[in-house]
Amino acid sequence: MTPAGHGTRRPRTDARRNRERLLAAAREVFAEAGPDASLNEIARRADVGPGTLYRHFPTRHALLTAVVRDRVETLCEQAAELLTADRADDGLDRWLRIFLAHARTSQGLTGAWLVEGAGEPAFDCHRMILDAATALLTRAQRHGTARPDLTPADLLQLVVGIALSTARAEDDPARSERLLAITLDAVHSPARR
Template identity: 45%
Template sequence: MADRQRADARRNYERILAVAEQEVAAHGGGASLEQIARVAGVGSATVRRHFPTRHALLEAVSAQRIEALCDRARELDGVGDSRDALLTWLDDVIAYCVAARGLATALAHEGDPVHGNSCASAIEEAAKPLLHRAMQAGAVTTGVTVAELVTMIVGIVTVTEHHQDPAASAERLWALAVAGISPVR
């Protein structure tokens, strides 16, 4: 009987996650947990048992994208100009966040986008070498942190989400932010 319950729980989890991916794609980080439960054919308590918080659900929905961004950071580490490598990766983060509704919300966490957030923690660990190398080369102002860069990206993507052209708006604001993090030459 326990094996059947575990198999049912696993199927419920997979069904909830599949529906959540569709709902988050359609409605962003504010997707209704009750709607997810209805479409998945489970009770809202079942959703909350698997995902005790909205943030836990968003982290699960975003896990593959986060891993791809981490892989990209590792791929760019040590390649070419350190500033270009960092900015290429940060551009990728923005593009992913604009394209994958809910990802920016998954990276944000109650005022602290890194600590206590597995998505942001993974991003921070992957990006530290890129940022460190850019700082060592004098290409980025000393003292800038991955958490600060993630916070800027989350803010930019969140603020531009409902613009007529969210990608263009986010890219423009990011260009302005980059001018602010680059040292005066």
């Protein structure tokens, strides 16, 4: 510690900044190269050495966990914000579009995270996403704008199915949005249609 008591504050700030830079670089590199991307490239883009990366994330799985957690927490925060939309069905529709984009871009990353972490305790991303969907769907159902027989799990399964079936649809980039629009027509109650 330095004489003025400043010795412990700066490393924490630097460490926090390095962690954020590493996460930002990891999101970018994983999006470009997939979950097997070079950890050295992530460190390079974050402008830190490999040792700094390993101090923050001792394993690839630890880094994947941090990236997946960040993505899922952002997704859930967006759902919470949309719970205040003027119209419940608009909030649900907007979040399902966000969720579809998340599902389309996260497939390989989440799959690798699950495989690498088999047997390790982790956060329950599925529960977090299901809770977010439940809140939005329940609100729309209470307002009479979503089918009362629809379950959150069924709704998520439909959107994940769209994401999986259109992952490689380079020949028709609008297919996922078109399929989601058809799904949303089925989600909404006859009163809304």
